[in-house]
Amino acid sequence: MQYTKLGATGLTVSRLCLGTMTFGGTCDEAQARAILDKATEGGISFLDTASSYPMGSEGSGTGRTEEILGRWLKGRRHDVIVASKGGSRVGPHAWDAGSSRKHLLDAIDASLRRLGTDYVDLYQVHHDDPSTPLEETLEALDTIVRSGRARYVGVSNFLAYRLALALGRAEARRLVKVVSVQSRYNLLFRQIERELLPLASEEKVAVTVYNPLAGGMLTGKYQSMAQPLPEDSRFNPAATGAGAKANYRDRYWHEREFTTLHALRAEADKIGQSVTTLAVAWVLANPVITSAIIGASRAEQLVDSLKAVDCRIDAPLKQHLDELTHEYRFGDAQR
Numbered sequence: 197m198q199y200t201k202l203g204a205t206g207l208t209v210s211r212l213c214l215g216t217m218t219f220g221g222t223c224d225e226a227q228a229r230a231i232l233d234k235a236t237e238g239g240i241s242f243l244d245t246a247s248s249y250p251m252g253s254e255g256s257g258t259g260r261t262e263e264i265l266g267r268w269l270k271g272r273r274h275d276v277i278v279a280s281k282g283g284s285r286v287g288p289h290a291w292d293a294g295s296s297r298k299h300l301l302d303a304i305d306a307s308l309r310r311l312g313t314d315y316v317d318l319y320q321v322h323h324d325d326p327s328t329p330l331e332e333t334l335e336a337l338d339t340i341v342r343s344g345r346a347r348y349v350g351v352s353n354f355l356a357y358r359l360a361l362a363l364g365r366a367e368a369r370r371l372v373k374v375v376s377v378q379s380r381y382n383l384l385f386r387q388i389e390r391e392l393l394p395l396a397s398e399e400k401v402a403v404t405v406y407n408p409l410a411g412g413m414l415t416g417k418y419q420s421m422a423q424p425l426p427e428d429s430r431f432n433p434a435a436t437g438a439g440a441k442a443n444y445r446d447r448y449w450h451e452r453e454f455t456t457l458h459a460l461r462a463e464a465d466k467i468g469q470s471v472t473t474l475a476v477a478w479v480l481a482n483p484v485i486t487s488a489i490i491g492a493s494r495a496e497q498l499v500d501s502l503k504a505v506d507c508r509i510d511a512p513l514k515q516h517l518d519e520l521t522h523e524y525r526f527g528d529a530q531r
């Protein structure tokens with residue numbers, strides 16, 4: 197495993213972070229525990245969760261992921277760095293989502309109860325909430341750190357200009373720093389390279405990135421748009437299970453992405469790696485990225501992602517992969 201500092205902080209984290217969004221959704225508790233065991237045996241010591249997980253659980257079963265993680269954490273809380281997020285919808289009331297002081301404080305207290313811990317290491321605002329004054333959100337994050345509920349705070353899914361505002365306003369008001377940003381990033385979605393990554397680099401903000409395998413597109417298990425899909429696949433438009441509400445099909449299920457996937461697969465073959473390993477290694481090859489948050493619904497799926505830490509992407513290959521996927525630096529930011 198490779199380790200690095202979380203941005204400008206003194207905290208050391210593993211460059212692979214384990215995402216838990218499938219726990220209690222597309223994978224049951226026994227599988228989730230096997231995934232956690234496999235990840236930690238492979239040197240991963242950084243775990244990412246959220247109050248709203250499992251994915252697609254809005255309205256029923258929200259919070260199950262943190263409960264499963266909390267049971268696994270018993271007796272080993274100090275062996276891992278735990279990050280959670282609040283702000284996504286967790287209940288029916290108007291105040292059960294967003295970045296108000298009310299919701300963020302309710303959300304972290306509920307997360308700590310489910311996780312069975314007094315504190316998380318990193319607490320992140322899950323989404324930007326333009327309906328709440330940024331100052332209110334920053335003051336709530338300040339309370340969260342000063343009250344001991346979290347060691348550090350960050351944001352997720354923020355555009356660069358909103359992160360810049362958050363950094364500046366927290367500094368002006370002497371509130372705790374936003375030390376990290378969590379964003380989507382993979383070979384098929386590179387928009388953050390244009391503004392967010394240069395900002396993060398200059399301001400030494402840690403960047404943790406989700407969806408490095410484009411939800412499974414970059415594993416090669418999907419070969420063409422005509423392929424029949426399992427019921428619980430994130431890409432199945434008829435899915436009614438835990439992954440059903442995600443918009444993955446809109447994001448990646450296009451001829452253009454399949455053509456790129458085949459070209460990437462050929463490059464992976466040339467260096468004797470799977471496209472999964474190549475895709476995660478490409479993310480890690482970017483020095484601005486602190487950690488890639490990898491996901492799985494079965495422990496065996498982690499094998500190829502874990503190999504990425506030892507897969508060297510030299511400068512000519514990096515440049516070639518960048519050129520092959522150049523068009524994904526641009527595009528519809530909403531997808």
Ligand SMILES: NC(=O)c1ccc[n+]([C@@H]2O[C@H](COP(=O)([O-])OP(=O)(O)OC[C@H]3O[C@@H](n4cnc5c(N)ncnc54)[C@H](OP(=O)(O)O)[C@@H]3O)[C@@H](O)[C@H]2O)c1
Nearest residue numbers: 215216217406407408409410411412415489491492493497
């Ligand atoms: N901040 C946010 O808004 C946000 C959003 C999304 C995710 N996240 C975080 O990031 C984590 C990772 O996100 P993600 O799940 O989208 O990441 P991902 O790494 O792009 O996708 C993971 C999925 O890829 C498939 N997969 C992985 N390895 C495979 C293999 N070797 N062979 C075949 N399929 C394989 C599995 O799909 P199947 O389950 O279909 O088998 C797995 O669930 C989440 O758990 C969560 O912690 C954060």
